[in-house]
Amino acid sequence: MENEELNLHSLQQELKRRGMRWQAKKTKLSDLPRAEFRRRLGLRLPDERSREKMRSRIKRAAKKYKYASAFDWRNHNRKNWTTRIRDQGGCGSCVAFGTCATMETQWNILQNNATINLDLSEAHLFFCGGSCGCSFGWWIPPALDYAKDHGVSLEKCFPYQDHDMACSLCRNWEKYAYRVTKWREITSVAERKSVISSHGPLVAAMDVYEDFRHYSGGVYQHTTGDRLGGHCISIVGYDDNQGCWICKNSWGTGWGESGGLSAQTGWFRIAYGQCGIDTDHPSFVIEKMAEGGENGDADQGSTPCCLSAIAKGTPYEEDLTLLRDFRDTHLLESETAQKYIDLYYDYSEAIVEVLRTDSRARDLAFSLLGTVIEAVRATGTSEEFRFTEENIDAARELVKRVAKSAPPDLQRELMGYREEFDELMARGRGKKITEFAQAVQKQTAKRPKRRTARKSKKK
Numbered sequence: 001m002e003n004e005e006l007n008l009h010s011l012q013q014e015l016k017r018r019g020m021r022w023q024a025k026k027t028k029l030s031d032l033p034r035a036e037f038r039r040r041l042g043l044r045l046p047d048e049r050s051r052e053k054m055r056s057r058i059k060r061a062a063k064k065y066k067y068a069s070a071f072d073w074r075n076h077n078r079k080n081w082t083t084r085i086r087d088q089g090g091c092g093s094c095v096a097f098g099t100c101a102t103m104e105t106q107w108n109i110l111q112n113n114a115t116i117n118l119d120l121s122e123a124h125l126f127f128c129g130g131s132c133g134c135s136f137g138w139w140i141p142p143a144l145d146y147a148k149d150h151g152v153s154l155e156k157c158f159p160y161q162d163h164d165m166a167c168s169l170c171r172n173w174e175k176y177a178y179r180v181t182k183w184r185e186i187t188s189v190a191e192r193k194s195v196i197s198s199h200g201p202l203v204a205a206m207d208v209y210e211d212f213r214h215y216s217g218g219v220y221q222h223t224t225g226d227r228l229g230g231h232c233i234s235i236v237g238y239d240d241n242q243g244c245w246i247c248k249n250s251w252g253t254g255w256g257e258s259g260g261l262s263a264q265t266g267w268f269r270i271a272y273g274q275c276g277i278d279t280d281h282p283s284f285v286i287e288k289m290a291e292g293g294e295n296g297d298a299d300q301g302s303t304p305c306c307l308s309a310i311a312k313g314t315p316y317e318e319d320l321t322l323l324r325d326f327r328d329t330h331l332l333e334s335e336t337a338q339k340y341i342d343l344y345y346d347y348s349e350a351i352v353e354v355l356r357t358d359s360r361a362r363d364l365a366f367s368l369l370g371t372v373i374e375a376v377r378a379t380g381t382s383e384e385f386r387f388t389e390e391n392i393d394a395a396r397e398l399v400k401r402v403a404k405s406a407p408p409d410l411q412r413e414l415m416g417y418r419e420e421f422d423e424l425m426a427r428g429r430g431k432k433i434t435e436f437a438q439a440v441q442k443q444t445a446k447r448p449k450r451r452t453a454r455k456s457k458k459k
Contacts, residue, residue, distance in 0.1 A: 006214070006225045008214055022215060022219055029255055030213055030214050040088065042088070042094040045207065046281075051276070054282060058279060063190070065193070067198070068197050070239040071237050071238060072236065072237035073196075073237055079261070082105045082248060083104040083118060084117075085249070085262075085264045086252075088162060088251070089162025091162040092135065093160075095143050096129070098203050099125060099144060100121075100122050100152060101233075102201045102202065102234045105234070106200040107289055109199070110289055119154060121160065123155075123158045123160040123161070124152050125146060129150075130142055144180055144286070151292065152179075153169060177291075179291075179294065180288070182286075184285060189278050193240075200285070201237075203284040204233055206233060206281065207229075207231075209225045211223050211224055216256070219269045219271050220269060220270045220271065221270075234247065244270055244271050247267065252266060253266045
């Protein structure tokens with residue numbers, strides 16, 4: 001079933017055959033083309049090197065914590081502390097929805113009042129907060145930082161629509177806003193349960209696979225289908241007896257299950273260890289909040305994040321981070337994406353400079369190579385992506401410069417990219433980047449041989 005549109009009947013048969021604990025039915029998302037479904041995601045997934053580092057951090061976080069065997073903020077002390085299910089629609093704004101959902105519930109808990117029922121403006125957080133728009137998605141820490149630095153106003157101040165919108169807040173929006181005053185990252189699985197049961201919900205991240213679109217209830221485990229992207233959700237509970245997290249999604253009520261004291265569908269349970277939710281990705285707790293916003297920048301959100309960051313001459317490492325994040329977007333075929341990739345290629349000089357001076361930025365040097373690979377993967381052919389010869393020349397020149405001055409560990413990484421290019425070429429995809437692939441192969445072969453020759457002479 002891999003690499004094909006997933007057939008619902010086949011999935012149901014597979015669930016039955018493998019004795020899975022979740023049910024698949026036709027949902028509002030079942031018949032969406034893949035490209036449309038991907039627009040319901042929006043979390044920028046980290047690259048494999050970053051994921052491996054996070055896996056190591058999570059495994060090392062072995063401190064013991066006390067917590068109940070099960071907890072659910074949808075039914076705590078016979079009250080539902082969560083707010084209603086929202087729908088992000090066809091825009092990659094899940095980070096804003098997952099963050100706002102967590103803020104809304106956390107405010108109820110901090111005020112010890114389950115009936116406040118805040119409705120925060122996801123549009124404010126997403127379109128004013130510095131995201132790159134619907135086609136690019138976002139990452140969680142910048143969203144929490146914005147909610148801390150400025151605050152998020154109410155929905156009525158900036159109503160959400162599922163397409164790119166200019167930042168347009170109501171007058172005196174600060175009066176209707178709520179701020180995060182303290183947040184932190186959590187890696188330990190035990191601490192996540194302890195925090196949920198003693199303090200409140202978590203903003204969380206997960207990978208999304210093809211079969212998840214058909215989820216209608218039970219404890220989800222990835223069963224079949226390709227990984228389609230990353231997603232941000234809010235974890236509102238857990239159950240050790242069922243071995244699962246209890247989560248709030250942002251796909252409306254035509255998907256998922258109900259639970260606790262919530263009569264709405266739109267929730268889901270996911271088994272521990274599934275989709276990277278507690279193995280590859282951290283979670284984030286909002287420890288303190290306050291009423292009122294702070295507008296320290298009259299021009300907040302007035303320009304696209306990537307363009308403004310580059311135009312303002314931010315430090316190289318920040319630009320390279322944008323470059324790395326861009327590589328992981330799912331919608332590389334968009335016209336906006338093409339504009340940004342042109343800008344990133346212009347930054348090849350900066351990448352080379354950082355390589356020479358800043359060891360922390362070494363991983364980021366591969367963002368251009370990764371962008372090419374992801375472009376081919378996402379669109380099937382370079383023609384669909386409109387990948388130009390000028391882009392190829394700039395990328396090839398970067399590879400040469402990197403290979404010329406790279407330390408051994410980077411040389412090994414370049415060899416890995418060469419293998420990935422070989423695999424893409426074997427599938428008959430991306431013919432226009434043949435020269436680029438050959439340049440990678442040529443340069444990765446040179447440096448190690450010269451190093452060996454020098455060692456031989458010394459002997």
